[in-house]
Amino acid sequence: MKIELWTIGKMHDFYVKEGIDLFTKRITGYYPAEWKIIAPPKNAGTLSETDLKKKEAEIILSALKKEDYLVLLDERGKQLSSEELATFIQTRGNESVRTIVFLIGGAFGVSKEIAGRANYTWSLSRLVFPHQLVRLLLSEQIYRACSILRNEKYHHS
Template identity: 40%
Template sequence: MKITVISVGKIKEKYFNSAIDEYTKRLSRYCKLEIIEVNDEKTPDEASEAEENQIKKAEGERILKNLKEGAYTIALAIEGSMLSSTELADKIEKLGVNSCSHIIFIIGGSLGLSDEVLRKVNYKLSFSKMTYPHQMMRVILLEQIYRAYRINSNEPYHK
């Protein structure tokens, strides 16, 4: 299976890059992983709602250009469904059984995802009602994908 992570913004912190590299290496046993970074927009201090919507729209257009026909798309969104690690593993396994060979996970920028992106996806996944930095979210997502493959392979994982 191919897993693509589309994420708004670049990772600048070395510790996040080290963690991403580690999970990329671990996942190479289970899937073909691709990470696509799209440029983020600068958000002015005290931006109006209209300015924020324009920023999300610009970032959303960059995301939409990277979606592939036939891929199952999952957006990380606070308003999405919360799954346990085993439920995410089950979802990934069922997609594979149903002939899905490509899953795309989408991580928005600091303002979230545009309505255009949210309307286009197959599923909205929430990790929490809390907000996390998108750089950290990339690490958390990769860890959960890795955990899902370990669960589906009946390999030990930390509970």
């Protein structure tokens, strides 16, 4: 199984890049993992919120494969403990999912089409975080889940 971490926006900011790179590299000790940074649509600043989400959805849907398991990060999603996330990832592997895509949407969230395509909607917290920080949290939590599955000390160190 492969883990892909997708986000809409610019490249990782310097203040989180080192941590994101570190945790992503650690994840690759368990599963192949990579980031996909999706550039915002051209003229994003001139588009209405609805039009922007529609354009972002077109880009995302064209990049997704039919068999990809899409996990949408959204504050209205289901919250999981670290152990529950580990079980979630293990279950996808047991189901022979080839690729799990964790998607961080754009500044205004995602369109109804993306929300409808999502296999699962997950909330890191009911709080709203900057997208750059969500990237770091996401990569750390996936690494933590992987370490839990192998009963390694990271989770309780």
